[in-house]
Amino acid sequence: STTVEPFRLAIIGSGPAGFYTAYRFMKNNEHAKVDMYESLPVPYGLVRFGVAPDHAEVKNCREKFEEVAASPDFTFIGNVTVGASSDHPDGATVPLSSILRHYHAVVFSYGSSEDRKLGIPGEELKGVFSAREFVGWYNGLPEYADLNPDLSLGAHGDTLIIGNGNVAMDVARILLKSPEELARTDIAAHALDALSKSKTHNIRIIGRRGPIQAAFTTKELRALYKLPGVEVRPYELEHPTAYDALPPPIKRRTELLSKGSSLPPNPSNPYPSVTFDFCLSPLEFDHKPEQPSSTPPNWVTSATFGKTVLQNPNQHHPSTDYETNNHREYYNQKATARLPPQPKTVTFNTRYVFKSIGYKSTPLPEFSLLGIPFNTSTGVIPNDGIGRVLTKLHRPHQLPSSSHPAHHQPHIELPHHFKGLYCSGWVKRGPQGVIAETMMDAFTTADAITEDLTKREKFLPEGEWGQDGKGWEAVKAEALKGNSNARVVSWEDWKAIDRAEIERGQKAGTGKEREKFVRREDMLAVLGD
Ligand code: FAD
Known part of the structure; x- marks a missing residue:
């Protein structure tokens, strides 16, 4: 009898994108083998290092991932970073070229491991944190084990959270939640300790766009209202007239925002609070030495913002009559925000600024050498919208959108894609979307591999990258040879x-x-x- 070589798939990254791609692909391809590479010794990506410790129910997806990992066709290769020149002193590193040689296909699902920067003066001051480092720190990400933020400086103005998504809401909630409640979660011990000494009691959540365009969900807003003894200050809408025309979910969220939480008056001992500000874009962070000084050197003491104007993204020559513009676009959910040439400014006293303006993906170190493109402006691996990696950068309007698979759009000619290279998750779509969306996206990618597999023609070509389907055993022999420090985690x-x-x-x-x-x-x- 002849034995048929199994199809071998390498998946790079063990977050939801990697695991849901594995799950779907293995379900539809019984004899396929999947090897999953993960740079940390522990799996699950942002489910472990992003999702807030008090969102335990969100982490239930781990059960599904455990089922995937229990299959004899699945191998977890932890503490192994893919990418030759990355700085990785503790774990092992294997070059992507070695992986390309030994698999039939490869899925990039390595997520977003950097922050977006504001690029404004003072961003490097102490007391200015990125949400990624702060969240990583309270969730025990080794990279930020030494962040050690001193949250105990006396109250000087408000704690500022810049950004308007669910991550901003997580940061606010963790800062305000009682240590007793946090002590029941999986929050890192060092964070519990620092948070119990925290003086970050009054928080401003500041967005560039308006209340209608905010990115956080009503559910996460409600979670703030549910914090015992915390006052959410009512936000007064600037143009309340068109309120009823809003789509129901936005209307509910806006109603909640404008209502605020009603706690009994307590003038002698004010409640910790959350205030929402909209249409403000940060201009600079400042350090002003004071006498006598209670703030460490190079620590932020104030932040200045400019008032933005809302505009219709489809309008090519928006009017410079900013007041009219703002009024007209107030209820346009798609409106974007822009700083006018001479914006009105506001300055807040502060000792803590959390920038929650998004994560960013980067190319693997060998991409350019191997001719694999990366779109540095959008921070994604260029793909056909389904999950196949393209051979070169194409302008977004040439790509079919992910909600309409290419074969339903006969008039769009598909750009060339690499045989055998796929992507899923945040590195495919950009750093946004909850786990459920990441799951759907990973399923689409897995189904594209299955479809290509049935055609049998689109995999890493022999010769060029030399597929031999030997998988991890061959990669290990080739790349980990002589690296005795490398403890691979099964x-x-x-x-x-x-x-x-x-x-x-x-x-x-x-x-x-x-x-x-x-x-x-x-x-x-x-x-x-
Ligand atoms: P990731 O989860 O980032 O996984 C990528 C993995 O790849 C990581 O484990 C990383 O270590 C690994 N990796 C990176 N580079 C390499 C390499 N070179 N070699 C090997 N491995 C590598 N969604 C919800 O549904 N509910 C929530 O409450 C929620 N809260 C969130 C809170 C925060 C702060 C953030 C940032 C996101 C949150 N999300 C939430 C969104 C959710 O986390 C994402 O949708 C999802 O994790 C994206 O999955 P991914 O697999 O693409 O990336």
């Missing part, structure tokens, strides 16, 4: 780390779900040699 190993974390949580005695290891070496120490 799924069994991860389960040992997982158990140790849950046990540490139990020892805390507060009903703590788990106590994460926040350093790579401590994760690996559980495994011995």
Whole structure:
């Protein structure tokens, strides 16, 4: 009898995109083998390092991922970074070229590992944090284990959160939630300690666009209202007349915003508060030494914002009559915000600024060498909207949108794509969307691989990148040779780390779900040699 070589798929990244791609692909291709590479010793990407500790129910997707990992056709390869020249002192690194040689197809689902920058003066001052580092720190991401933010400086003005998405709401909620409640979650111990000394009691959440265009959901807004003893100040709409014309979900959110939370008056001991500001864009952060000084050197003391104007993105020559523009676009959900040449400005006293303006993906170090394109302006791997990686950058309007698969749009000619290269998740669509959207997106990619597999013609061509389908065993022999420091973490190993974390949580005695290891070496120490 002849044995048929199994189809071997490499997936780079173990977040929701990687796992849902694996799940869907394995479900439809019984004999296929999937190897998943993950640079950290622990799986799940932003489910572990992004999702807020008090959103335990969101993390239930881990159960599905565990099922995937239990399959004999699945191999987890943790503590191994894909990309030759990345700075990765503790774990192992394997070059992408080696992976391309030994798989039939490769899926990039490595997410977004950088922050967007504002690019304004003072951004490097102490006390100015990116949401990515702050969230990473409270969730125990090894990269930020030493962030050590001092949240205990006395109250000087408000704590500012710049950005208007659900991540901004997470940051606000974690800053205001009681330490007793946080102590029951999987928040990192160092964060619980710092937060219990925090003086960040009055928070401003500041968006560039208006209340109608805000990106956060009503659900996350409600979660702020539910914080006991926290006052959400009512936001007064500037143009309340067209209110009823709003689509119901936006109307509900706007109603909630304008109502505020009604707590009994308490003038002697004011409540911690949340205030919403809209149509403000940050211009600069400043440090002014004071006498006597209670603020460390190079620590932010104020932030200045410019008043933005709303405009219709489809209007090529918007009028410079800003007042009229603002009024007209106030209820246009698609309106964008722009700083006029001489904006009105406002300055807030502050000691803490959290920039929650988005994550950013970057190309793997070998992309340019291997001729794989990356769109640095949108921060995504150029793809056909379905998940196939394109051979060169194409302008977005040439691409079919993901909601209409290409074969339903016969008049759009598909650009060339790489045989055997796919992408899914945030590195495919950009850093936005909840896990459910990432899942749908990963399914689309997995189905494209299945479709191409049935045609059998579109995989890494022999010769060029030399597919031999030998997978991890061959990559290991080739790339990890002589690298004795590299402790590769298997799924069994991860389960040992997982158990140790849950046990540490139990020892805390507060009903703590788990106590994460926040350093790579401590994760690996559980495994011995
Ligand atoms: P990621 O989850 O980032 O996974 C990428 C993985 O690839 C990581 O594990 C990374 O370590 C690994 N990797 C990176 N580079 C390499 C490399 N070179 N080699 C090997 N591995 C590599 N969604 C919800 O539904 N509910 C929420 O409450 C929620 N809260 C969120 C809070 C925050 C702060 C953030 C940022 C996002 C939140 N989301 C939430 C969105 C959700 O996390 C994303 O939709 C989802 O995680 C994106 O999945 P991904 O797999 O594309 O990326």
